Amino acid sequence: xxxxxxxxxxxxxxxxxxxxxxxxxxxxxxxxxxxxxxxxxxxxxxxxxxxxxxxxxxxxxxxxxxxxxxxxxxxxxxxxxxxxxxxxxxxxxxxxxxxxxxxxxxxxxxxxxxxxxxxxxxxxxxxxxxxxxxxxxxxxxxxxxxxxxxxxxxxxxxxxxxxxxxxxxxxxxxxxxxxxxxxxxxxxxxxxxxxxxxxxxxxxxxxxxxxxxxxxxxxxxxxxxxxxxxxxxxxxxxxxxxxxxxxxxxxxxxxxxxxxxxxxxxxxxxxxxxxxxxxxxxxxxxxxxxxxxx
Amino acid sequence: xxxxxxxxxxxxxxxxxxxxxxxxxxxxxxxxxxxxxxxxxxxxxxxxxxxxxxxxxxxxxxxxxxxxxxxxxxxxxxxxxxxxxxxxxxxxxxxxxxxxxxxxxxxxxxxxxxxxxxxxxxxxxxxxxxxxxxxxxxxxxxxxxxxxxxxxxxxxxxxxxxxxxxxxxxxxxxxxxxxxxxxxxxxxxxxxxxxxxxxxxxxxxxxxxxxxxxxxxxxxxxxxxxxxxxxxxxxxxxxxxxxxxxxxxxxxxxxxxxxxxxxxxxxxxxxxxxxx
Amino acid sequence: xxxxxxxxxxxxxxxxxxxxxxxxxxxxxxxxxxxxxxxxxxxxxxxxxxxxxxxxxxxxxxxxxxxxxxxxxxxxxxxxxxxxxxxxxxxxxxxxxxxxxxxxxxxxxxxxxxxxxxxxxxxxxxxxxxxxxxxxxxxxxxxxxxxxxxxxxxxxxxxxxxxxxxxxxxxxxxxxxxxxxxxxxxxxxxxxxxxxxxxxxxxxxxxxxxxxxxxxxxxxxxxxxxxxxxxxxxxxxxxxxxxxxxxxxxxxxxxxxxxxxxxxxxxxxxxxxxxx
Numbered sequence: 001x002x003x004x005x006x007x008x009x010x011x012x013x014x015x016x017x018x019x020x021x022x023x024x025x026x027x028x029x030x031x032x033x034x035x036x037x038x039x040x041x042x043x044x045x046x047x048x049x050x051x052x053x054x055x056x057x058x059x060x061x062x063x064x065x066x067x068x069x070x071x072x073x074x075x076x077x078x079x080x081x082x083x084x085x086x087x088x089x090x091x092x093x094x095x096x097x098x099x100x101x102x103x104x105x106x107x108x109x110x111x112x113x114x115x116x117x118x119x120x121x122x123x124x125x126x127x128x129x130x131x132x133x134x135x136x137x138x139x140x141x142x143x144x145x146x147x148x149x150x151x152x153x154x155x156x157x158x159x160x161x162x163x164x165x166x167x168x169x170x171x172x173x174x175x176x177x178x179x180x181x182x183x184x185x186x187x188x189x190x191x192x193x194x195x196x197x198x199x200x201x202x203x204x205x206x207x208x209x210x211x212x213x214x215x216x217x218x219x220x221x222x223x224x225x226x227x228x229x230x231x232x233x234x235x236x237x238x239x240x241x242x243x244x245x246x247x248x249x250x251x252x253x254x255x256x257x258x259x260x261x262x263x264x265x266x267x268x269x270x271x272x273x274x275x276x277x278x279x280x281x282x283x284x285x286x287x288x289x290x291x292x293x294x
Numbered sequence: 295x296x297x298x299x300x301x302x303x304x305x306x307x308x309x310x311x312x313x314x315x316x317x318x319x320x321x322x323x324x325x326x327x328x329x330x331x332x333x334x335x336x337x338x339x340x341x342x343x344x345x346x347x348x349x350x351x352x353x354x355x356x357x358x359x360x361x362x363x364x365x366x367x368x369x370x371x372x373x374x375x376x377x378x379x380x381x382x383x384x385x386x387x388x389x390x391x392x393x394x395x396x397x398x399x400x401x402x403x404x405x406x407x408x409x410x411x412x413x414x415x416x417x418x419x420x421x422x423x424x425x426x427x428x429x430x431x432x433x434x435x436x437x438x439x440x441x442x443x444x445x446x447x448x449x450x451x452x453x454x455x456x457x458x459x460x461x462x463x464x465x466x467x468x469x470x471x472x473x474x475x476x477x478x479x480x481x482x483x484x485x486x487x488x489x490x491x492x493x494x495x496x497x498x499x500x501x502x503x504x505x506x507x508x509x510x511x512x513x514x515x516x517x518x519x520x521x522x523x524x525x526x527x528x529x530x531x532x533x534x535x536x537x538x539x540x541x542x543x544x545x546x547x548x549x550x551x552x553x554x555x556x557x558x559x560x561x562x563x564x565x566x567x568x569x570x
Numbered sequence: 571x572x573x574x575x576x577x578x579x580x581x582x583x584x585x586x587x588x589x590x591x592x593x594x595x596x597x598x599x600x601x602x603x604x605x606x607x608x609x610x611x612x613x614x615x616x617x618x619x620x621x622x623x624x625x626x627x628x629x630x631x632x633x634x635x636x637x638x639x640x641x642x643x644x645x646x647x648x649x650x651x652x653x654x655x656x657x658x659x660x661x662x663x664x665x666x667x668x669x670x671x672x673x674x675x676x677x678x679x680x681x682x683x684x685x686x687x688x689x690x691x692x693x694x695x696x697x698x699x700x701x702x703x704x705x706x707x708x709x710x711x712x713x714x715x716x717x718x719x720x721x722x723x724x725x726x727x728x729x730x731x732x733x734x735x736x737x738x739x740x741x742x743x744x745x746x747x748x749x750x751x752x753x754x755x756x757x758x759x760x761x762x763x764x765x766x767x768x769x770x771x772x773x774x775x776x777x778x779x780x781x782x783x784x785x786x787x788x789x790x791x792x793x794x795x796x797x798x799x800x801x802x803x804x805x806x807x808x809x810x811x812x813x814x815x816x817x818x819x820x821x822x823x824x825x826x827x828x829x830x831x832x833x834x835x836x837x838x839x840x841x842x843x844x845x846x
Contacts, residue, residue: 056700058783065624068786072620075787084785084795086701087805091529101700170419175504176338177529194336200421200515201504203525206810207405214410215419226810296661298652299670302719305712306673309680309688316691365587372588376581385592387834392595394826396773398800399819402807403598432594439591463573465580493681495776496804520683524776527687539691542684549679553672 051268052080059086059093059106060179061204062128062223063257067106069285070276077275081268089177094120097260103269105260108179109186120260125276127291129224129246130183130253133209133231135216140164142235145252149189151219154196159217171199172211172220180205183255184221225289246291257290313546317539329540335506335517337526337534344541346506350423350516351492353509354502357427358434358491363484365431366438370483373439374446375468386440393436401500404429409501418513421503426518429497434487441486445479446472478559485559489552493545495520519545599823605813606820614817619786624811628818630788634703634796635772637789638782641707642714642771647764649711650718651753654760657719658726659748678716682776685713689781701783704792709781710774714767721766725759725840726752758840762833769829773822775800799825 057067064087071083088096090107097105098118108128111120132148134140140163143151150156151169160166173195174181181201185191202208208220213230220231224241227233233241236252245251265273275281282292321329324342332343369389373382408428413420449472457467473480503515504525523538530538617627653670661667689709699705729752737747753760775798783795784805797805799822806815 058701069620071787072618082787082794084701084783084787086783086785086795088780088784089529091531095531099695101695101698172419175525177525194339197505197507198514199505200419201517201525202421202808203499203504204805204808204810206812207808209810210812211419211421215413218419296656296666298649299656299661299666301649302653302670302677302715303666303673305715306677308692309677309684309712312688312692313684365591368584368587369591372584376584377588385588387830388592388595390834391827391830394769394773394830395598396775396800396822396826398773398775398804398807399598399602399822402803402815402819403601405807406812407597407601432598435591435594463577465577466573468580489679493679493683495681495683500804500807520681520776523683523687524779527690527780538687542687545681545684546676549681550676553675553679556675 051078051271053268055083055269055272056102057085057104058088058096058102060090060108061087062108062179063106066126066286074272074275090179094260097262107258107260109182119263121264123259123273124256124293125259126257126286126293127246127254128257129241129291130221131224131227131233131241132221133212133227133233134219135212136232137216138164142238144237152189152195153193167217170215170218171196172208172218173199173201175201175203243291313539313542317536317543320533320536320540337537342537346508347517347519347522349508351518353423354426354430354518355491357423358430362431362434363438366435367442367480369439370442370446371468373443389436389439397494397497400429400433401497404497404501412513416513420513421501421515422513423509423516424512425501426498429501430491430494434490437490438483438487441483442480445476449475478562481559482556485552485556492548493520495524499524602816602819602823606816610817628802630786631797631799631802633788635798637703638706638798639768639771641703641792642710643764643768645707645711646715646718646767650715651722651760653719654722654726655748658723674716674719682713682774685709686777686780694781701795702793703782703789703796706778706782709777710771713777714770718763718767721763722760725756729755758836762836765829765833769826773800773826775804
């Protein structure tokens, strides 16, 4: 009995030692790796045939699905390249690329004045159109730009003031990290205006859509790509949002999506950007959610 | 060995030092009083007043406690006093499981099931203090239940037998003898529940609507200290970023306060134990 | 007569409240199983998400969650057990142990989002680890260290004194006794501690969102980023892909449940050995 226990003890002890050793080794390996920068240092200089290395991409959650799809396809074609994509918000993307943590910073907004000194190169990769969505049962189908601003800033608080039912308007907005909200702030209500104080700040376009779909008095803003039958997209100044009206510049609310690099990109980042801007990717993938730039 | 033990101390020191150091500029510039009692949180406009967020967190906590604490303690009383043994052996792991469910699942459940119910009952969009409190109540219930239950079960059987022998009903025995004997354990359980409710982030973020305003109606959005940090840390820079560290510092001090309260009750319990 | 009524009422209330608490658990789990199970294919577990709408499976997330949890375990296991051995076997009640206990209690109560914020600023930016499994694991290690420490310490203290006396009596040194007698005897309970810590790490969202990141590629090295199952669930739920969200919730629940069952089983074995 005692012998058995002793033996068990020995086995367990060696297991413990192994675990501790493994941990030490893991920590050492990890720390050794720490010194490395996630830069292009693995990049090959011999051309497209043998691209290798790691591309770190981060930033706008609006750009995230494009960047992700591009990463998948690009990695399939260039197995030696590893592309990592994060969706952390435009500002974090710009910060990351300027500090060297990222190779590409995705943004759904232009650079702020204080960011223009960071030596970032702008690559416009798609056009995002913004749709104002309401509950399908809402009688209102069209708003003027002025009405849109007044509703979003809380000056108009009842649907009857814009030709709808006598109901308090529920503004379903996005969180401040969202590029979509920044777009609305900057290009629609104006940099100095404040959103309606009671506006919701939900962390995803899907939540905005789902909430508007079930809230009779709701109004929200989402990218044109996210609009489906569960909500109704409003006309603005009589123009319905669509690819044609966006490209023709008759629909008011649209913006460019960007990928920023620190200085001119080098391979494999350069090859990746060429791929994103290539006709195949633009027409097959970008076009399914956004409006292609080409 | 001692080095390993010291790691915990170093960890806490590191977090405190780093958080306070980063938060310092905004605390001194805005002023600590203005930071905590300022009535507007609009960081992109340089307004760093935490009061709406503090009020939001407090409202959520209050609602969660009103619902979750009595339910949790009552469930604990049920498990230790009324529940048939065999059923109890099934329910205990179930309650433990409830405690182990990731908060993002609670948030998801709240978003899908509770927000629509609040919306249809109270109007508005449904995101707000009621949805948040309901979800938090469910989340703190297992903590309160299991810690209270341990305290109740630690009460010697003689106490119960004594009560019953004196002719008291089972409920009077529980109410007048068992619960008072386990009182400090029950208080501890509620303190732990408070800690969990104040610190919860993801579940709250998904159901309260995140508008940094004072709580005013069941279906109107509010924001909380933790969820605001989670929402803003993705993009905050400059003073805004340091303000988030200010919130983190406040949360750290709240935590330390709760740990202090917890130790006080334990110490009092020990004293009472000796007196007995 | 009234006291009989009161007694009966209390009994009914205890049953009702406990029943309601259990019902909530059943509703949450039931909803996830009912909505998640239909359309669940094994391919969901072994394929990667693809395309602009995040269709496909969650293989990279399973890898990321497991990798993160394993690395956390490797970091926190030795430190936690080492500290526990020190506290339980070698240190008396000195200044360091009091400090360690207070630090551990504080660390245990710190909201996970504070760890997340700290991790982002310290590991990701200050130490230049970038969004990586390593940064996430270090953050999580700080978070789960107190659990690990406390449960391990209890496990070691639960080993009967006669074991130590026997070993010391046979001429073994204190160190030999600890390593060959006490630790092996406490092993099952310490394994439970590990599993509990693992469960917490696996289910965490707020602390890993901005440390491990959210890239949906499969991480193979500690310095690569990854998206955990919890973060994936959060993103799916907020972006509006509800059906896959249910499936991810189901996977998470299954994993947490198996952790709990495993921990319960180990603990039962431990108790049998010492209590019987």
